[in-house]
Every structure is written in structure tokens, then in C-alpha cells.
Amino acid sequence: MEEVKEDTWELRLYVAGKTVKSVTALKNLRKYCEEHLQGKYQIEIIDLLEQPQLAEGDQIFAIPTLVRKFPEPIRKIIGDLSNEEKVLVGLNIRAVKSAL
Amino acid sequence: MLNQTYETGPKKPGALQKTPTGIVGLDDITGGGLPKGRPTLICGEAGSGKTLFSLEFIVRGATEFNEPGVFMAFEEKAEELATNVASLGFDLEQLKAGKKLRVDYVHIDRSEIEETGEYDLDGLFIRLGYAIDSIGAKRVVLDTIENLFSGLSNQSLLRTELRRLFHWLKEKGVTAIITGEKGEGSLTRQGLEEYVSDCVILLDHRVINQISTRRLRIIKYRGSVHGTNEYPFLIDEEGISVLPVTSLKLNNNVSTERIPSGIVQLDDMMGGKGFFRGSSILVSGTAGTGKTSIAATFANATCQCGEKCIYFAFEESPNQIMRNMLSIGMDVQKHVDDGLLTFYASRPTLNGLEMHLVAIHKQIKKHKPQAVILDPITNLITVGSVSEVKSMLIRLIDFLQEEQITVMFTALTLNNIVNEQTDEGVSSLVDAWLKVSDIEFNGERNRGLYIMKSRGMKHSNQVREFVITNNGLELIDVYLGPDGVLTGSAREAQQMHEETGKVIYNHGLSRKDREIERKRKALEAKIATLQSEFESVEEELNKVYVEEELVKEVAEKTRLEMTKLRGGNDTDNMNDKKSS
Numbered sequence: 001m002e003e004v005k006e007d008t009w010e011l012r013l014y015v016a017g018k019t020v021k022s023v024t025a026l027k028n029l030r031k032y033c034e035e036h037l038q039g040k041y042q043i044e045i046i047d048l049l050e051q052p053q054l055a056e057g058d059q060i061f062a063i064p065t066l067v068r069k070f071p072e073p074i075r076k077i078i079g080d081l082s083n084e085e086k087v088l089v090g091l092n093i094r095a096v097k098s099a100l
Numbered sequence: 101m102l103n104q105t106y107e108t109g110p111k112k113p114g115a116l117q118k119t120p121t122g123i124v125g126l127d128d129i130t131g132g133g134l135p136k137g138r139p140t141l142i143c144g145e146a147g148s149g150k151t152l153f154s155l156e157f158i159v160r161g162a163t164e165f166n167e168p169g170v171f172m173a174f175e176e177k178a179e180e181l182a183t184n185v186a187s188l189g190f191d192l193e194q195l196k197a198g199k200k201l202r203v204d205y206v207h208i209d210r211s212e213i214e215e216t217g218e219y220d221l222d223g224l225f226i227r228l229g230y231a232i233d234s235i236g237a238k239r240v241v242l243d244t245i246e247n248l249f250s251g252l253s254n255q256s257l258l259r260t261e262l263r264r265l266f267h268w269l270k271e272k273g274v275t276a277i278i279t280g281e282k283g284e285g286s287l288t289r290q291g292l293e294e295y296v297s298d299c300v301i302l303l304d305h306r307v308i309n310q311i312s313t314r315r316l317r318i319i320k321y322r323g324s325v326h327g328t329n330e331y332p333f334l335i336d337e338e339g340i341s342v343l344p345v346t347s348l349k350l351n352n353n354v355s356t357e358r359i360p361s362g363i364v365q366l367d368d369m370m371g372g373k374g375f376f377r378g379s380s381i382l383v384s385g386t387a388g389t390g391k392t393s394i395a396a397t398f399a400n401a402t403c404q405c406g407e408k409c410i411y412f413a414f415e416e417s418p419n420q421i422m423r424n425m426l427s428i429g430m431d432v433q434k435h436v437d438d439g440l441l442t443f444y445a446s447r448p449t450l451n452g453l454e455m456h457l458v459a460i461h462k463q464i465k466k467h468k469p470q471a472v473i474l475d476p477i478t479n480l481i482t483v484g485s486v487s488e489v490k491s492m493l494i495r496l497i498d499f500l501q502e503e504q505i506t507v508m509f510t511a512l513t514l515n516n517i518v519n520e521q522t523d524e525g526v527s528s529l530v531d532a533w534l535k536v537s538d539i540e541f542n543g544e545r546n547r548g549l550y551i552m553k554s555r556g557m558k559h560s561n562q563v564r565e566f567v568i569t570n571n572g573l574e575l576i577d578v579y580l581g582p583d584g585v586l587t588g589s590a591r592e593a594q595q596m597h598e599e600t601g602k603v604i605y606n607h608g609l610s611r612k613d614r615e616i617e618r619k620r621k622a623l624e625a626k627i628a629t630l631q632s633e634f635e636s637v638e639e640e641l642n643k644v645y646v647e648e649e650l651v652k653e654v655a656e657k658t659r660l661e662m663t664k665l666r667g668g669n670d671t672d673n674m675n676d677k678k679s680s
Contacts, residue, residue, distance in 0.1 A: 014223060016222040016226055021219060021220070028217075048222070048226040048227075052226045052230035055226055055227040055230065056227055056230075059207045059208075060227065061206055061208070061223045061224035061227065062219045062221055062222075062223050062224070063219060063222035063223045065219075065223060073212075074212070075214070076214070077215070077216060078213060078214070078215050078216075078219045079217035079218055079219040080217035080218045080219065081217055083217060086215075086216040087214075089214070090214030090216070
């Protein structure tokens with residue numbers, strides 16, 4: 001699993017201002033990453049209220065949306081990420097973990 | 101009531117403001133366009149033209165009304181969209197470059213998306229808001245927003261978000277079109293009509309008897325009067341054209357100008373001047389009575405006056421008509437070459453009735469003719485019922501009268517009920533009705549032409565014999581004799597008969613003259629004889645008289661001689677004789 005270590009997970013979280021949902025989502029995301037991807041992840045937070053032009057590029061229509069830019073393929077998870085199981089399946093972290 | 105809203109007068113304060121769509125005909129039905137600053141729902145089945153409709157709204161807005169628009173596509177990618185409408189002459193790329201249009205494709209794929217926990221559609225709002233603000237859009241289209249429902253599973257959340265979206269659009273003050281696919285028993289699958297309550301337009305694509313017709317109906321238009329009928333519309337190379345089915349007013353201008361029919365004698369029957377400009381003329385008759393010839397003659401006459409004419413042929417091809425007319429000495433080809441005469445031939449079954457009407461409309465709008473010919477209208481029966489054809493013709497006549505275009509219909513009359521109805525149906529609408537009928541008599545058929553009616557002018561009530569000659573059409577006064585109306589060879593026979601009579605009569609006359617002459621001559625001869633007789637008698641008598649004188653003279657001489665001879669006083673004797 002050396003390869004995985006070398007590759008950093010690029011995660012992007014789209015939010016619109018500091019809403020309850022956004023804050024919850026970010027909190028949840030940080031927690032899962034710390035648990036499962038410690039040291040090899042990178043979270044980028046994009047506030048669409050400040051940069052609305054970025055919404056089109058990643059096909060964002062729901063808030064909050066988590067986009068896994070890397071590894072490919074791109075995956076999207078919408079919602080406040082409250083269901084850990086679903087998030088892990090969605091990001092395909094489970095598979096990585098079991099391989100570990 | 102209805103008339104007022106169709107007139108473009110000063111807007112009442114507080115009245116609903118409207119955004120013109122620029123789609124031909126739609127603004128007439130809606131009385132000015134879609135409700136300004138509010139969302140409108142366009143629903144219909146797949147392939148009913150929703151996307152095109154909404155895109156045309158955006159494009160026309162950008163090109164004709166200087167209102168930039170945002171097209172948010174949930175179904176088709178921007179490139180696909182551009183390709184699809186390029187055939188209609190809409191250049192999306194150019195509009196995009198000119199900051200008049202923004203196409204945003206929202207890609208939703210359930211397989212790529214995982215939902216967990218609460219979320220909202222703020223992303224969509226922000227995206228849309230950004231698009232609107234970046235070009236100052238006044239128009240927005242969401243096509244088809246229902247795709248959200250297939251991409252996301254939290255239905256109740258979507259509904260609240262949609263409600264919020266429409267509210268937000270209103271606040272933004274943009275005129276929006278939301279499209280939705282027709283569902284079972286409801287206007288849209290997801291019941292979008294619940295949220296968009298200002299204006300709902302239903303598009304429909306129906307196939308009846310294998311003939312398709314697109315129709316449009318305004319189901320609801322809050323705060324505005326609108327046409328409630330189903331209006332046919334046509335999608336062709338110039339986009340959508342909606343046809344206002346019935347003009348709601350009946351206040352067309354009328355003309356007193358007269359135009360020739362092309363048949364001198366027919367003009368004579370109508371006071372010597374012909375039809376009124378802008379009137380409608382029906383020519384009906386059974387098969388082979390020369391209806392097309394009359395129509396073509398009229399077209400020819402119109403073109404000879406330097407005016408334009410469109411000939412809608414539903415039965416014969418243009419070349420066929422041109423060839424046939426050449427046989428009666430009429431060269432219509434040259435008018436076609438001059439651009440005055442346009443043929444528009446189509447099979448009745450090519451389109452639905454409404455499509456024909458729309459097509460006719462378009463042709464007329466394009467060529468702006470002074471006269472139009474429909475030959476024959478009865479063929480349209482094949483694609484519609486009698487009442488449908490009638491209502492189509494009403495609308496056509498309405499439209500033509502408004503445009504001051506003279507129209508001539510030909511109608512085939514069969515001796516069955518259906519077509520008699522057609523006659524009746526149309527005959528009450530038209531201004532003039534010429535009826536060509538077969539007069540079957542004496543083992544031959546001849547054509548008789550009546551003017552059944554001709555509004556607003558004196559016209560002959562007499563039948564004329566209608567003759568097709570090598571030099572065109574002619575009307576001949578029929579023979580009205582003691583045996584009734586005679587036509588064709590019977591008329592000619594009668595004329596011949598009369599001529600014979602005349603000759604005989606003349607002959608009789610001269611014989612009598614000669615008789616008199618002879619009598620006179622005979623009498624004169626007699627007189628001459630008598631004269632000569634008299635002369636001879638006179639001569640005879642004279643002869644006797646002269647002889648007597650001569651005798652007397654001779655006797656006297658002799659007596660004197662005798663006296664002398666006796667010697668004596670012949671002088672005394674002489675005296676005696678004298679005295680005695």
C-alpha cells in the first residue's frame with residue numbers, strides 16, 4: 001500500500017456560508033479523514049457565496065457537496081455527511097482500509 | 101371584453117406586465133407575452149417541443165428585445181443544444197460571445213452521487229444567480245428541472261427546495277420558463293404545476309389518422325385574459341409559429357375596389373367590374389366542370405395586373421396545372437418566372453389540417469400576395485372532419501380579410517351529404533359563390549355557371565353557359581326559347597334552326613317581290629298593247645277620214661271640171677254652189 005501513501009486524497013467541500021449543515025459536514029469530514037486517511041488527505045473548502053463561478057465546473061447544485069477529486073474517478077457526496085457508513089462507501093475508503 | 105386586451109393601448113396602471121416571447125403568434129394569444137418577472141410552466145410529452153419553445157424564448161429575447169437570458173439545461177449538454185438549434189438559424193455561440201446568452205448544463209447522475217444527511221439546493225441557486233448576474237439576464241429557462249427528481253432521492257426535500265426556487269426566481273425579477281414532462285393524469289410528473297401557478301402552457305403532439313399535429317394550449321394565466329383554445333403550432337426552419345386560431349374581432353377593413361376575374365363576361369355579370377378586393381370567392385361544381393380553370397384564370401388575371409398571387413394546389417402539381425392551362429391558351433409559366441405567381445403544392449395528407457393552415461399562413465406572410473387560391477378545399481376533408489375543415493377555413497378567411505387578400509376556393513361537389521355540407525359550411529362565409537353545374541340534356545353535358553351570391557353588388561341571376569375554348573374561358577348567354585334553357589349543341593341547333601327560318605323568310609319575301617314585279621310587268625305589257633291597239637284604231641279612223649276628204653276633193657274637182665266642160669258660167673255655178 002505504498003502507492004496509496006504517496007498519493008494524497010484531494011477532497012473538496014463546497015459550502016455556501018457558514019450554515020449549520022456546512023459546519024456539520026466539515027466536522028464530519030475531518031473526523032472521518034483523521035480516522036481513515038490520516039496524513040494523506042487534503043481538504044479544500046470552497047465557499048460558493050464568495051466564488052460562485054466555481055459551482056459550474058464541478059457540477060454543484062446541492063450544498064454541502066463533497067467532491068473526491070483524487071483518486072479518480074470523481075465522486076460526489078451531498079449532504080451533511082452524517083452517515084459515516086455511506087460516506088466511506090461513497091468515497092471508497094472502506095476498500096482502502098480493508099486492503100490495509 | 102376580449103378585444104380590449106388584444107389592442108395595444110396604454111397599459112392600465114397595476115395591470116400585469118408582460119414579456120413578449122417573440123414567438124410568432126404566441127404573443128397574440130397571450131395578449132403580449134408571458135407574465136413579466138414570474139415563472140411560467142411549459143409542459144408536454146416527450147418530443148412536444150418544450151426545449152425548442154423555451155430556447156426560442158431565450159434567443160428571441162436576446163436578439164429582438166435585448167433581454168439576455170440564461171438557459172439552464174438538465175437534459176442536454178450545451179454543445180448538443182447548440183447543434184440541435186443551429187438548423188433553426190439560432191447561433192448560440194455568437195450570442196454567448198456577445199454576453200446575451202449563457203447556457204449552463206447541470207449534470208445529474210445518480211450513479212455518481214451519494215446522499216447522506218441533510219442538504220439543500222443552494223448550489224443551484226448560487227449557480228443560477230451567478231449566471232443571471234454575470235450577463236444581467238432578464239429571462240431564465242430551466243429545462244427540465246424534473247431531472248432533479250430522478251437524480252436525487254429525497255423527494256420531500258426537493259419539493260421544498262423547488263418551492264423556494266420559484267419564489268427566489270420571482271424575487272430576482274426574471275421571467276422564467278420551467279419545462280416539465282407530462283405525467284399520468286397530471287400536467288407534470290412531479291406536479292410542478294403546484295408550484296408554478298402564474299402561467300401554465302401545455303404543448304401537445306397528437307397523431308390522428310396517422311397525421312401529426314402539434315398544439316398548444318394556455319391552461320392558466322393568472323391575472324390576464326388569454327385565448328383558451330388549442331392552437332396549432334409548427335416547428336420549421338424558422339422556429340416555432342403559433343397560429344391564433346380565431347381572430348376574436350370581426351372588424352376587418354373592407355375595400356370597394358374591384359378586381360377582374362379574368363373572364364370578361366363574368367365581370368359583366370357582376371356589374372362589369374369583377375370581385376371586391378379582399379373578398380372570398382367560392383367556386384363549386386362537380387368533377388370536370390372547370391373549377392381549376394376558373395381559378396387559374398383568376399390567378400392569371402391577377403398577375404396580369406402586376407399583383408402577386410399564391411396558388412395552393414392540393415390536387416395537381418404546379419407543372420400539371422401549367423401544362424393544362426397552356427391547352428386553353430393561358431401561359432402561367434411566365435408569371436411564375438416573373439415572380440408574381442407562386443405555386444405551393446402539397447398533398448393534403450402531408451400534414452394535419454392545422455399544419456396546412458399554419459403553412460398557408462407562413463407562405464402568405466412571406467410572399468404578401470394580393471390574391472390566394474386554394475384548389476380544392478374539399479381534398480382537405482381527407483385529413484379532417486367536415487367541421488374541422490370548416491373551422492380551419494373560417495380562420496383562414498378571417499386572416500385573409502384582415503390582410504385584404506382576395507381568396508378563391510374551389511370545392512368539389514359530389515351528390516352526397518358530406519360535400520353538400522362543405523358547400524353550406526363555407527358558402528355562408530364567402531362573399532361570392534360561383535356554381536358551375538353540369539347541364540345534362542340531349543345526351544351531352546354542358547357547363548352552366550351561376551352566381552349564387554355576391555355580397556354587396558348587383559349581379560345577374562341568369563345562368564350562363566360556360567365554355568372552355570382554346571383561348572380561355574368564355575361565358576355565353578344561354579338560349580332561352582319556348583322549350584326552356586338550351587345549351588351546347590341544342591343551343592347551336594336552335595340557333596341554326598332560327599337561321600334557317602330567317603333564310604326561308606327572306607326567301608319568301610323576295611318571291612313576293614318578284615311576283616309583284618311580274619304583275620307589274622304584265623300589266624305594263626297589257627297597257628302597251630292597248631296603246632298600240634288604240635294607235636292602230638286611230639290610224640284606221642284617220643285613214644277613213646283622209647280618204648273621205650280625198651274623195652270629196654276629187655269629186656269637187658271632177659264636178660268643177662264637168663261644169664267647165666259644159667261651158668257656161670262656171671263662175672256663177674261656183675258661186676251658187678258656195679252660197680248654197
